[in-house]
Amino acid sequence: MKSSSGDEIGMKHRLTAWVALGIGLMLGIGWATAADDRRALDQIQKYRDMLKDGNPADLMELKGEGLWTTPRGPKQATLEQCDLGLGPGVLEGAYAQLPRWFDDVGRVLDAESRLIHCMSTLQGLTRDEALQNWTRPGSDIEALVTFVAARSRGLPIRASQTHPREADMAAVGEALFFRRAGPLDFSCATCHSQDARRIRLQELPNFLDPASARESMIQWPAYRVSQSAVWTLERRLIDCIRQMRAPDADYGSDAIIALQVYLQRQASGGVLEAPGIKR
Numbered sequence: 001m002k003s004s005s006g007d008e009i010g011m012k013h014r015l016t017a018w019v020a021l022g023i024g025l026m027l028g029i030g031w032a033t034a035a036d037d038r039r040a041l042d043q044i045q046k047y048r049d050m051l052k053d054g055n056p057a058d059l060m061e062l063k064g065e066g067l068w069t070t071p072r073g074p075k076q077a078t079l080e081q082c083d084l085g086l087g088p089g090v091l092e093g094a095y096a097q098l099p100r101w102f103d104d105v106g107r108v109l110d111a112e113s114r115l116i117h118c119m120s121t122l123q124g125l126t127r128d129e130a131l132q133n134w135t136r137p138g139s140d141i142e143a144l145v146t147f148v149a150a151r152s153r154g155l156p157i158r159a160s161q162t163h164p165r166e167a168d169m170a171a172v173g174e175a176l177f178f179r180r181a182g183p184l185d186f187s188c189a190t191c192h193s194q195d196a197r198r199i200r201l202q203e204l205p206n207f208l209d210p211a212s213a214r215e216s217m218i219q220w221p222a223y224r225v226s227q228s229a230v231w232t233l234e235r236r237l238i239d240c241i242r243q244m245r246a247p248d249a250d251y252g253s254d255a256i257i258a259l260q261v262y263l264q265r266q267a268s269g270g271v272l273e274a275p276g277i278k279r
């Protein structure tokens with residue numbers, strides 16, 4: 001057996017040194033990334049804390065209150081008799097229990113679609129008039145949803161479970177959540193079923209984990225800093241569907257409402273902080 005020559009030993013040492021350096025660099029990069037991540041998330045949290053004392057969504061809440069109490073439309077009526085599920089004009093806690101079944105229309109409706117229904121029946125506005133400019137910052141529908149949601153602040157999310165169709169919608173919502181579709185073959189679960197996932201600087205909620213689902217759902221509708229606008233949950237979902245490159249979802253469609261029923265059930269018990277603040 002030939003003993004290792006000095007050269008060979010030197011080679012081995014050099015090799016070991018390179019491997020050690022390589023591993024060190026890899027770990028080093030890993031640490032740097034984790035530290036950067038934490039720093040970025042800390043900054044975002046600081047920003048949220050700063051805005052909490054003066055959330056721009058508060059202005060939308062006021063605008064919504066104005067729209068609720070001002071006579072409008074061909075019938076020159078206010079929305080004060082609108083029944084959001086707990087009786088005409090009852091606002092406290094109504095949002096926390098939506099979406100829910102409504103006998104008068106024979107459908108499960110979310111806050112957005114119920115408000116459109118009220119604008120149509122009470123005020124005589126068409127659906128288009130009620131939804132006018134819904135993608136523009138400060139739209140009427142976003143202001144109204146913000147106002148209504150704020151009247152459930154401090155109350156737990158408890159999506160209604162009194163009618164069998166609500167259970168059907170939850171099942172449809174769950175199926176949609178896991179259904180892969182579109183040119184990218186994404187499902188909601190692709191991005192929203194794992195812990196500690198991020199895209200850019202935004203943490204992605206894991207809706208299969210009740211704690212994470214609650215943390216997200218208690219904030220909607222939310223002021224989105226990147227958009228300088230308040231978005232309702234419906235708008236958030238429509239945008240995620242767009243990001244999946246799936247066909248556009250219709251405002252107030254059963255698919256969007258079913259997804260909300262499923263998400264609100266996942267987030268059951270979360271105490272509403274709406275309107276919240278998001279990236």
Ligand code: HEC
Nearest residue numbers: 186187188190191199202205216236240241244259278279
């Ligand atoms: C390609 C990845 C991706 C897919 C697929 C996706 N989302 Fe999202 N979702 C995101 C991102 C990114 C955000 C945060 C966006 C931001 O702040 O810019 C987000 C945010 C959300 C939020 C708000 C979370 C919060 O509290 O900030 C909800 C609710 C949501 N998605 C639901 C869904 C549903 C339901 C589906 C399926 C119809 C879906 N998403 C599909 C990437 C995705």
